[in-house]
Amino acid sequence: MCRKLSQRASADYRRHPLDDTVELKRTPLYDFHLSLGAKMVPFAGYEMPVQYPAGVLKEHLHTREKAGLFDVSHMGQVILRAKTGRFEDAALAFESLVPVDILGLKEGRQRYGFFTDENGGILDDLMFSNRGDHLFVVVNAGCKDADIAHMKKHLADRVDLTVLDDRALLALQGPKAEAVLVSLGADVAGTKFMDVRDVVVNGVACIVSRSGYSGEDGFEISVPAANAVDIAKALLAHPDCEPIGLGARDSLRLEAGLCLYGNDIDTGTTPVEAGIEWAIQKARRKGGLREGGFPGAARILDELENDVSRRRVGLKPEGKAPVRNHAKLYSDAEGNSEIGEVSSGTFGPSFGGPVAMGYVPTGLTAPGTTVYAEVRGKYLPVTVTALPFVAPTFKR
């Protein structure tokens, strides 16, 4: 075993995989993670905690049972402020890159969106908030630099972009998340899913949204980098709050049916194929007040009308073996007819077995359909299953 382990033992994981001399970046909580006994791994150019001593399974289960704290400071936090100073102008500018109703987003509210390209593919998915006189945008770490360049290139004439590289981002997720945050004096009890507000947490001014990536009720807390460790320590002091690594973050989001950019969505998938067309409100669709006007609009609007040839579906392996990213899918048990590919797969601790998502032809998307995934030379039956695998508990 363990040709893999032997290599890992001697590898200097701090070297960037593509460049021997470039060091991995660290979030403001790096030393703190080490003090908690985290196992650090490279992720999106950063050294991040994949797990703490509790381990991935326990961390995952704890998050659904109580409250888990995640360091997601590697993600990009960006402010878009219109040169006119008006939110409407920032919203309209951003709408030129994102097929979502941003103008209609009320102040103090957040929405899910994505950048599209000329082919209708997806450049990144993101969250954005109406902060009164500006947009606050959070993008994935792996796409951060490309997203910022994309926004600057297309919006610089209308919008001033500021990267908040002096802020950390903490995610607090789980049924006890509100109680934990409230115990630090945060005025969040009256908030509901997708609200965003300025909140003082333990005496520190933070931006708090009621959202996350776990399928559970929870918050994302933007905090000044200088205060990040103190806030994390204060949250973890609550008996119900435990630190959670990226390993559990992945199994949580997969059980919740949420896409991971680079796995389930990329420039080769369109929003309709990916099943995230629900994020495209009427205003941007055919006949809407601001129909189209984003990259790839012709294709995307056509797909909204006329359907697509393949779709992302949930896949439940029938046995115990996990079926992972890139496993090929076949319509027959002998593996003669290749029909698609698994985009994400892991073991779901709350679900109690392996869970996966992948793309299959539109004719095979009905829940209960059996297809076959190639794993180590065998063709294992997997069943198309409605997402999510585990029901969400958002406070709506």
Add this chain to the structure above:
Amino acid sequence: MLKFTAEHEWLKLEGDVATVGITTHAAEQLGDLVFVELPEVGAAFGKGDDAATVESVKAASEVYCPLDGEITEINQAIVDDPSLVNSDPQGAGWFFKLKLKNVADAGTLLNEAAYNELIA
């Protein structure tokens, strides 16, 4: 006699049959196991052949057959509950029993002190 391989397996030899598992170090490195696939009883392997597969939440790893031999028994308990490998990797978390083709081959493996030096 307890022996180890550089690929992080242990063998407990009694006569010409070796009980084989993965070391505590390997189990710690892998993290929580969620899936184990064992060979068939009666299957013959050469030294270094893929004999079993383990999966943690994040990734799959192969367990190699440490010496030439034939599988005489497998530990169904770890298939039913992979966490047993994490909780007792060098005891109840054993993988399979191997009837060695040549008992003398075991002499080529590492003793405990040599293995501990390897992972230090």
